[in-house]
Amino acid sequence: MFKNPIAAITNYFLEAQSSSTLQQMSLLGAGAIAELEEKLERHYGMKYALCVSSATMGLWAIAMALELGDSTFVTTPYTYGASLSGFLQVGCQPIFADIDHTLTLDPDSVRKAIAPNTKAILGVDLYGVPCDALTMRAIADRYGIFYIADAAQSFGASRNDLPASALADALVVSFTFGKSLFAGEGGAILTNNEDLYRKLLWWTQHPMRQRLELGLDLDNEFATNARIHPLAAIWANAVFAESLESVAEHQVECFELIDALNEIGLTEPIDFREWEIVPSFFRMSATWKDEPQDEALLKALGDRGFSVRLESPPVRLIYQQPAFLAQYGNKYQSISPHQLDQLEALIKRLFCLISHH
Numbered sequence: 001m002f003k004n005p006i007a008a009i010t011n012y013f014l015e016a017q018s019s020s021t022l023q024q025m026s027l028l029g030a031g032a033i034a035e036l037e038e039k040l041e042r043h044y045g046m047k048y049a050l051c052v053s054s055a056t057m058g059l060w061a062i063a064m065a066l067e068l069g070d071s072t073f074v075t076t077p078y079t080y081g082a083s084l085s086g087f088l089q090v091g092c093q094p095i096f097a098d099i100d101h102t103l104t105l106d107p108d109s110v111r112k113a114i115a116p117n118t119k120a121i122l123g124v125d126l127y128g129v130p131c132d133a134l135t136m137r138a139i140a141d142r143y144g145i146f147y148i149a150d151a152a153q154s155f156g157a158s159r160n161d162l163p164a165s166a167l168a169d170a171l172v173v174s175f176t177f178g179k180s181l182f183a184g185e186g187g188a189i190l191t192n193n194e195d196l197y198r199k200l201l202w203w204t205q206h207p208m209r210q211r212l213e214l215g216l217d218l219d220n221e222f223a224t225n226a227r228i229h230p231l232a233a234i235w236a237n238a239v240f241a242e243s244l245e246s247v248a249e250h251q252v253e254c255f256e257l258i259d260a261l262n263e264i265g266l267t268e269p270i271d272f273r274e275w276e277i278v279p280s281f282f283r284m285s286a287t288w289k290d291e292p293q294d295e296a297l298l299k300a301l302g303d304r305g306f307s308v309r310l311e312s313p314p315v316r317l318i319y320q321q322p323a324f325l326a327q328y329g330n331k332y333q334s335i336s337p338h339q340l341d342q343l344e345a346l347i348k349r350l351f352c353l354i355s356h357h
Helices: 005-016 021-028 032-044 055-065 082-089 107-113 133-143 194-204 207-214 230-264 294-303 322-333 341-347
Strands: 048-052 072-075 093-096 118-124 146-150 170-174 187-191 284-287 308-311 350-355
Touching: 005 230, 021 032, 021 207, 021 230, 032 048, 032 187, 032 230, 048 055, 048 194, 055 082, 055 146, 055 170, 055 187, 055 194, 072 082, 082 093, 082 118, 107 133, 118 133, 133 146, 187 194, 194 207, 230 284, 230 294, 230 350, 294 308
Parallel strands: 072 093, 072 118, 118 146, 146 170
Antiparallel strands: 048 187, 170 187, 284 350, 308 350
């Protein structure tokens, strides 16, 4: 194991000059790609991992494999647009449910939002806070629909002692800039569903890998090239263990900050421990209890040894974004969204804390 990704990449190039390593890794999903998929399977306790070029492409592939076009899916309107883009591009229409104080889908709102032509729930582990996977799994099973999870920001997080979103029919993780496991670019899909895994191979991988895993007479030359770059897989393998260690250290620091915030009392209590939630803290967020008191909070935190700055959240409501309205507004307007009073009130008081360290 190379702890230094540069050393690992250099070693790869030296080996590739005299062997078929490059072709096997890129087209067959062998070598570092297979190693990374095995690590992800062990981490999440899931049967199948498939590395792809990005989490966004992973969500698109899931939508294609599950044939979600011309159906609706229940999701959060408070997320980055790429969470929804793959579903939207295949013609799947969103029904927006409310969120709870964790900024993830509110189960009661999800139940009310499910319509006769709903095929899926798309949960998002926003800011690295895991969705309530136990409840989402139960709701999906009750209505006979799929539970998909955008876990791009929650690698290393857990809820109810389970890896974030590990109960989903399929989840995606991301290796792009700022993520817990950073490898320049890339992502992966994880699932326990063998039929779905085979369809994902069909839609995203090279025919050589399809023939290897699906059979010699079954390959799709019309698949989208959504394969991960071999160098990204090498990089991810080289930093896999250290990344989880860094997340663990970051979690300790953030829980110390939460204890300080709860003691100061200017923000709403953050009760992650009570709910058995251990976020990755891709972003550390809080909500004001009353009116914003930036200076008072910064002074109180500084007195306790915390050096932070306050910022506005980087996420906007999907249904207020001009690009969404321009491309999908007509379809969206044809759906009666569930009332989002809780969400609208919450995000007006929401802010992020960024450590100077």
